[in-house]
Amino acid sequence: MNGQPPAGTAPRRLALRLRGMSGTAKIVSVAAALLVAAIAVVSVAGNGTGAAPRTLPTAKNFTLSELGHPGRNVSLAAFAGRPVIVNFFASWCPPCKRETPLLARFYRASGERTAMIGVDSGDQNGPALRFVRAAGVRYPVGFDPLPAAATISYGVLGLPQTFFLNDRHQIVKRVVGQVTMKTLSEGVVLMDKGWRSATPAASKNPG
Helix, strand or coil: CCCCCCCCHHHHHHHHHHCCCCHHHHHHHHHHHHHHHHHHHHHHHCCCCCCCCCCCCECCCCEEEECCCCCCEEEHHHHCCCCEEEEEECCCCHHHHHHHHHHHHHHHHCCCCCCEEEEEECCCHHHHHHHHHHHCCCCCEEEECCCCHHHHHCCCCCCCEEEEECCCCEEEEEEECCCCHHHHHHHHHHHHCCCCCCCHHHHCCCC
């Protein structure tokens, strides 16, 4: 992605800076870094309107431990052939406290048919688990602890951010900052375009 540091540079710098810090100090440090970096991310991502480039970038695969379910993983590859929303958030992120319950309501309102993955980034397991349960989250959530390699691989330096992927897992829309019902609905239209009509069974709740 243009304007981003060389691959691996940010994770290495972050890991070195956090080495030796206490757990609380790490969260505070990451939160401050993400807030400062958000301006740069907005510059790279555009104005958040989600206008798709001519060549759509392909989302990077990730496999993370599933929050609240020891021994289980959350993987983007498990949704192969399906459009999916990927939301990066954390329990310590103020806008996420407003956004995550909205995402949970949107997911329930779709009858859980709209595929969605949460990625809890740079967080601690206990607070993260309490947060998603209080927000009513039913979609799978991957736990991406420091140095948050999966999050950084998406160029996410400020939370929250949401990616709308089509059935080939190309990024058709990216929202930097808190989503609304309007941006969610617009994103779903873009990511589902031509998919549901081609696969009628996709409109049914699996299982």
